[in-house]
Amino acid sequence: MSALLEFLKTYMWPLIFAVVIVAVLPLLAGYVVLMERKIMADMQARLGPMRVGPHGLLQPIADALKLLIKEDIIPENADKVVFWFAPVISVTAAMLAYSALAIGPFFQIAELNIGLLFIVAVSSMGIFGIILGGWASNSHYSLLGALRSTAQMISYETAAGLALVGGVLLAGSLSTREIVQAQHGGTWYVFVAPIGFFLYLVASIAETNRAPFDLPEAESELVAGYMTEYSGFRWAVYFLAEYANMIVVASIATTLFLGGWLRPFQGTPWMDFLDFFPPLCFLAVAGYCFYRTPKQPEPIQSMVMALFGGLCLLLAAAMALPFVPAFAASKPGLHGAFWFLLKVSLYIYSFMWIRFTFPRFRFDQLMKLGWYFMIPLSIVNVLGLGVYRVLRQLQWSRWPAFVLTTGGTLLVAIWLVWNAQKKAAAPSSVGDMTEAEG
């Protein structure tokens, strides 16, 4: 018993963080879904969910409840055990990845010296959830969706991994904490390796099976891919895994390319007013909530709106806490977490933006893009960043080295595109479509 207590005492903070992540992540994923629906609605001239709670703010909770109490259907002839644990694998893999991520300098479950590799390794396990789920459903749609999904994820994992190698090369460490600290005071790696960031952006969209690479779930072709036979809460677990994965890739990109928890312009003193941004941001949201409160049609909705406003006010107060001298030590932790989550949100927003803008690739086009463009380019990118590091060690200044390596990589990219276009060689251009009549 005392051994257990001692264990708890030694590992108190990691355990608390783990519990927080497991508890908060599903809620967070639910609200990411709500935000996605709201943003989609905004881009499509609609309102989106408006009924449950003010502006649909309680929609995720209602959805979760609905899914929980739905009938649990297992198809006949399905492999019941595998069918049962396939979604669990997916969500476990996604959640495990958080254990090495540092959300702010303070909030991290475990500092691993193989941090990034661990995250990549663990999230590659998510594939099994998909392929086994597709297989266990005993449905052709599911199996085909699962196979497509797997092929796609493996292909793009290579590109994503190589893009990450570029960043790791610059930081000289695999530990998430050291990667962020290497960017402290200097430039974020997105400005040193823009092509690497771009490659990771595209590859991570493909890896999380989102549009325009959402072939596994191409509704017009394969119904819902590997999830076709899943319903109710199991389906929700898959959904959770998908969104959790999105947050994971966004966190990786933030850590490696966007400076992690660092505030923008950390090194420039006259930009320090940005320190006031976190509390003011929450304050503004709270103000808007209170402004909208009397305008809600139902009293209960007004109450919920006020509640949300109060919550934001509370967060604003928390963010303002470091300005009280007694609590100044809490600044890196609180503000770090804020900036980290803000960057993650922006990354996810770009995912959504892309999703609502582009049509879907065909499977062969997707594979071609992966193998003929992304992977060669990411190899060249690693090479280019290696050269950059060597040049910097040879006391070159930043700009010539950057222009040389990035320009070289860009040239290769252009050559790849040009080559592909030459190969495709469309029969002839469409030209002028209309002709004046008579």
Add this chain to the structure above:
Amino acid sequence: MVPIGNYLFLSLALFIIGVIGVLTRRNVIVILMSIELILNAVNINLVAFSRHWANVDGQIFTLFIITDAAAEAAVGLGIIIAFFKNRETVLADEMDLLKW
């Protein structure tokens, strides 16, 4: 600290189970998987001795073995697919022709 003998016994157990799998199963895919088990057992040995001698070389050999396992899996599964296309079976004792 767990004594190295325990690691060796674990490795032995995995190795023997792998050997049994290779020798008794008919399905070629399971045989290939049993070979993976054997390689895995070797890996445990290498890493255990790497710590025992405080030398990283054993771990590097593990990396080579994993590489080798990947190559073996790729080629082995390629053969299985090619064979399946022609004979529609994956059973080892039906692979009784030198050509087809």
Add this chain to the structure above:
Amino acid sequence: MTPAQISQYAFYFFAALAVVGAIGTVTVRNVVHSAIFLITSLLATAGIFLTLGAQFVFAVQIVLYVGGIMVLFIFVIMLVNLDVALHQMQFKRRWWVAGLLALALGGQFGAVIYYSRAGGVLEIPAARTGALSPQNVQQFGLALFEKYALPFEIASVLLLVALIGAVVMTKKRV
């Protein structure tokens, strides 16, 4: 509970898991289940690497073995027809002969390990230069690219050969 104790418990847990997974791999009828058991076993092995302080090998084991090779296996299992194979006999006719032979081999090895342990061969050697550094990745990388650069290159050529071989063999019409 000290970290050393934890790693001790972890070892026994992972060892049991690895053995159970291995037994499952060779005994179950359904090949997909077999693969799942193998994945369990491989993951448990990765855990054992962690208890040995080989963090990099742990990650490589998961990325390559579990995330790469096993996905390939499952892919192929799903490509080749399963339903027919399920009803066929899974073991060779004289499986017990093979089993006995394997067990005999196991007995020999076991005896070797047992007696060498009893004889003190497996004691921590006095000539040991020092503990492995916690900076496992750096140490690993330096050794790999300095001492073992040539084998590394050869391994990559091996992979290339395997890649081309696999592509050629599975092409539709050669």
Add this chain to the structure above:
Amino acid sequence: MSDTRTTGFPGVEQTVLGADEIIINMGPQHPSTHGVLRVKLRLDGERIVDSECVIGYLHRGVEKIAEHRSYQQFAPYVDRMDYVAAVSNGLGYCEAVEKLLGTEAPMRAKVVRTILTELQRISSHLLWLGTHAIDIGALTPLFYCLREREEILKIFEKYCGARLTTHAFRIGGLQYDTYDGFEAETKRFCLDFSHRVDEYEALLTENRIWIARTKGIGVLSAADAIDMGATGPVLRGSGVKWDIRKAMPYAAYDRYEFEIPIGQNGDTYDRYIVRMQEMRQSNRICLQAIEDIPAGPIMGKVGKVLKPPVGEVYHSIEAPKGELGYYIVSDGTTQPYRVRIRPPSFINLEALDKMIKGHLVADVVAIIGTLDIVLGEVDR
């Protein structure tokens, strides 16, 4: 190991890696066959070797019903054929019967008919664009399209009380005159609409993925298109300049200036461009027509009981989907002896087999979309 081609296609009992051909069913409950079309596909891997359309799931015997209804009574039935372009259907039928009777609608009626029909063409193309885009995976255009379509449907609703199956016209002219503010509303819509088309084009026309998914897909040569009897945008996309509004003007089309957009390659992308241009041209016609709607009666001289002389007539119009023809035989009674309808979707659908051969399964969705079929019209 990207060799997924022979695994688990839906509807196939067993898939064997060595098997060269498999047959799959698409529809009738497939989300992107636009209704209840069923296509049987014979595949070599994922490539289509052969296909067969199975239709008739929505057959209601419209032509037979006509033989037991008076001429006026049958008019609402034609709205149910191409239910996304009911106004065009009604126009064709009314004009055919008028031709049979030997009368003509007054000019005011003709102009209003032209305006409403062109609005209907825009709305039909908008629905096509939205669904086509969503089939290919672009989510957003659908909502923009529905937004504009809603404006058109509101105009219809205000004019005749119905949004979808409008029954807007009567034999001999119009039942209702235009409502107050009809001109202003239509004009406002038209002036706004060309910017809206720019918006859709900004989303799709130059989009690399859109081009990759549509260019070179479902190519139909001009000769093939003519042989198959394809009409409308499908024919024009293949580069044949044939539009009944120009060739054999009806309603008030000879009064207005417009162009016939044509494509060159006859692929899905060209048909997309053609339809986009057609929307602009329709808009142009509407703008010209709305400027001067002649005053005068809206109903020609037709009796309460229609008894056309013995004889037969064929009249066709350019419906949004192609040539919509009515062949009516009269035996001198109040009911037609025979009505035969030439539905554009049905005949365009015949080109499907030719267009999807050699393409991938994913392209079938795009090609069915580009044909712009309505199953109500195919099956009648």
